[in-house]
Amino acid sequence: MLEIRGVSKTFNAKTINEKKALENINLTLNEGDFVTVIGGNGAGKSTLLNMIAGVYPVDCGSIVIDGKDVTRLSEHRRAKFIGRVFQDPRTGTAADMQIDENLAIAARRGLSKSLRPGVTRAERERYKELLGQLDLGLETRLTSKVGLLSGGQRQAVTLLMATLKKPKLLLLDEHTAALDPKTAKKVLELTRQIVERDGLTTVMITHNMKDAIAIGNRLIMMNEGKIIYDVSGDEKKALKTADLLEKFKTNAGEELDNDRMLLS
């Protein structure tokens, strides 16, 4: 479903701030794979997702989604294939627009926009039902501005938006990191339900090693722009957090330096 071949990215090349964010990344995901990504500060996790989503161009290499080479496609064109949820709950939704309007925009992801109504009555009914399934009391607030919602509610709405039109690829960039533990748990559970229900190919960055082990069928560890550990199946299921820390030490040759990761 996703094929990344020899992708590298250097920020501020040839300046004093030069930063090699990704170095020759190769990664293939099969349809239905749910991959969790962990790694230290500045390991290139977010850069990897941003490269896949087309936020900025790669220096070299190619990215193929579902057989289509998207390396040269702009971010908004790639959106046709990709659903995204961001770390900051404010990033994924338009605060000044109503919940139903946000959902309707997401429902038209990848379609050309016309002078047809932005939200139809039939859509509203459908959204009401879908919001009801979130169990956050949003089904009665369809015409509320998204800016009035809590971070957790916004993240749940963003998750719904990202999956409303079934994406080829779901990219989650630490989407529960900004939430309180209880809400984070709920949004994570919701994520698992939706991904399982729709069999979505998913990449999830997380700083929580327990989650990284418990969720999904594959785990990737990154350090200094490289993938240093890639595990799946039964071997992944058997992992313990201590194993991950040990793996990091052997493969990266240093202690894991993600403060949030170690504190969680």
Added chain:
Amino acid sequence: MGSFLNALPGAIGQGLIWGIMAVGVYITFRVLDFADLTVDGTLATGGAVLVVTMYAGVNVYLALLIAFLAGCVTGLVTGLLHTRFGIPPILAGILTQLALYSVNLRILGKSNQPLSVYKYHLIASMTSIGKAIAVVAVIAACLIGVLYWFFGTELGASIRATGCNMSMAKANGINTNRTKIMALVLSNGIVALAGGLLTQYQGFADINMGRGAIVIGLAAVIIGEVIFGKIFRNFALRLVSVVIGGILYYIVMQFVISLGLNTDDLKLLTAAIVALFLGIPYIRGRWAETHVKTKGAAGHA
């Protein structure tokens, strides 16, 4: 006071036309979040195009349509400067505005051209103010109706999303360069339409008629928001409040003139009022920051 009351209908007529212009400014400034300075040039472009097309024997309605389209082109230029050349919004607008000074002179032939109501069929002239107010009010109402419909469509929602959150827009497949250009085109078209109406109203087009238009537009937007912001939530009503803001602006100006203010000082007054209202939210925030109650109920650590 008598002179003020006598001048009141004139202020309302002029305010209505500037209110339409301010609706154009609202689309860029509030909906798209793009401070577009093109409008100072565009207003005069609208006036100039109306005059020369009517000189050429074109019917007034068609002339207004052509003025609208000319405004669309100026918006397109600013949009392309911003999206294709990566020029920041304010600078892109200033560049187009400067270029338009020459273009407008070319269109107009000289810096001022009359458009006499006695020679041409005009729909809004200050010589019959009641009719002018009625006609412009109908045009404003139709315009607001069309905009209300448009911003409820898929395209309109894409423009609103672009102005509200560019990351969200892109992540949902919206071509934000295109939506920005569309908003600029629409906004400047409306401003040029207002320029065409203003030219008819005052009976001439002038190369400087748009000077400070952006600030007057902002004044109308802000006055509308300050007075009706709490009660008008609906998009159409917000546009209505912008038009009313334009009218109130001219009534206030007329009032201070009747108090004896030199008309030369009007622009200074306008700029001061707009600066004050734009600054109030910021100043309020700063004040709240520096006046935190450190004593009293200390619930939070």
